[in-house]
Amino acid sequence: MMPVKKSIAEVSCEPGSEPPGEMWELRLYVAGQTPNSLTAFENLKNICQEHLEGRYRIEVIDLVANPQLAKGDQIIAVPTLIRKLPTPVKKIIGNLSNTEKVLVGLDLRKVN
Amino acid sequence: MRQKGRNKGGIKTTDTRELAKVPSGIKGFDVITGGGLPKGRPSLVSGGPGCGKTLFAMEFIIRGITDYNEPGVFVAFEEKIDDLKKNFKSLGFDLDDLAGQKKLVLDHIFIDKTEIEETGEYDLEGLFIRLGALIDEVGAKRIAIDTLEAIFSGFCNEAILRSELRRLFLWLKDKGITAVVTGERGDRTITKYGLEEYVADCVITLDHRITNQIATRRLRIIKYRGSVHGTDEYPFLISQDGISVLPITSLSLSHTATTERIGSGIPRLDTMLGGMGYYRGSSVLVSGQAGTGKTSIAATFADAACRRGEKCLFMVFEESESQLTRNMRSIGLNLGQWVKKGLLKFHAVRPTAYSLEMHLSMMIKFIEEYEPQVIIVDPISNLYPVGDDIQVRSMLMRLIDYAKSSQITGLFTNLSADEVSNAYALEATHLHVSSLMDTWMILKHIEGNGERNRAFSIVKARGLAHSNQLREFILTSQGIQLLDLYKGSEGVFFGSARVAQENREAASRVIRNEEIERKQRELDRKKRIMENEIAMLKEKFARDEDDIRILIEQDLSREKSVEQGKKDLAVLRNAEKRGSNRGE
16 A cells, blocks of 8 residues: 555655665656556555665655646656656656566666 | 627627537637637647647637636647747737736646656546646636647557547536647648547637748638538738638628719719719729729729728739829829828738738728728739639639628729720620629720820629710829710721811811801892892882873873863763763
């Protein structure tokens, strides 16, 4: 279950014991608790767990509750995942079920 | 101000049974659609680049705010808000001001495909939410989305896009918001991505066509469900105050005709036209070869109109205002004074400056602004390089119809082809433009005797008992004169031949007069002789009478004396008693 009851939810991993690598800041835009939103959140969590253990922060924004926030990141499709950090900003849409594409989109491939 | 000119064109306004409509506020558009766009529904405006889609959408929003007090939202996919503001400022729309009044929201939705990776299923709820937020921000009744199709370039999954678009239009309908959605024209379809599939109610195409290097903008309503609408391609203008669509193809010939007559400015011509000149609101064609005096007739008519205190719009395609004014001074017309008084306005422009439709649009626009009683177009033949016969005819027809419906008298000049030089042949106008005209007058060059002269005649004058005579047309410093022609066994005399004939006639008249006088004198003389003779005879007779009378008396007295002598003798002989009666 993803914590979208709050309009802006933050899910952080435990402070990492290993310092290497910079902090990943990810923002997931959803519109209510639709199946796609839930799937996207699950997939994102899994990917982060696997590839960014201890180095990520996910911010979930529910546009139904905060419609004005859609403008800043030019959100049209939901779910949309934005990689705020590290720069450059990356934008990924869809429910993130195509892991391969998500990794490409987030530039995570080289990590493995 | 903008209300003016609407409801012309003869389309009935919305029936209550028909779809509810929202006036777009775009000049002329509401006339051809019979009231505007379908209320609470999306309409599609499609067209190629630079055809005015964005302006149409923006004007719909702005007029909604300024004219109908309906707040609006403008969503741009392609242009940045700052650019939009700048662009529309040049058209006189202050977007900042309206936004400041909380009546307008502008938003730029930016899609960049290069930074988007698609990783599974998604929907466009984000767009819906954004639009919803914008609509709620000002309580919008109108929304314009320009150009929605940009999302097709931003996302790959067409299946999702299409179902989302369908959902978007249903959503807009549910919201009860009147929407204008623009789309790029496709190769064979109305829009590139087939948006017309989703917008079932009203589809409008805008077109920017170039013929003979001249561009014309046109608007057509492809469909309008549940409503009667004009089906033609309507030319439209983009001017300083936005779009104006011109619904000037009148659907019927229903203009009322007056019996009022107005003078042509040439007294003799008025006489030829049944005594009082043209009908008000009629169309007059003056055709003739180069230099026959068409413009002079037109200018004289303009002058006459201004003298009556009427306003005249003079559209010139060949000369500039000052050139025409100067030239007309040579026939005693001071047009400059009327310009100063505001009774005469020139609109001088090269025919190739714009397309036919644009010319028509400009003319109509000028007429609406200036409201003249008389319009002059000099000459219509100069429009032929701009359009083909059918187009020119159709344009003139619409101009004439428009003028007639407003009771404006129109005088048009037409340059005839040079081949037609026979004075008596009826010249052909291009594609029978003449049939559009109520009165048709022809000017011709007649060559002969080493000179060129002008002949004038009235070919037709609907409803006027006009003269069938040819006249010689002369331009003098006092104006135009129409003189009688001399016609005889040797033909028709013009110019100096006419003068010579006049002289000859004068000479022979002198001779005739002398002859008569001579005969008169002869007669007098004879009479005097006769009278003398009578007097002499009378005298002689009187003398004779006296003589004869004397003789008679002498005879009588002689007889008496003889008688007495006989009596005396008898007495003497006692044959008779003395003193007794004779015969006893």
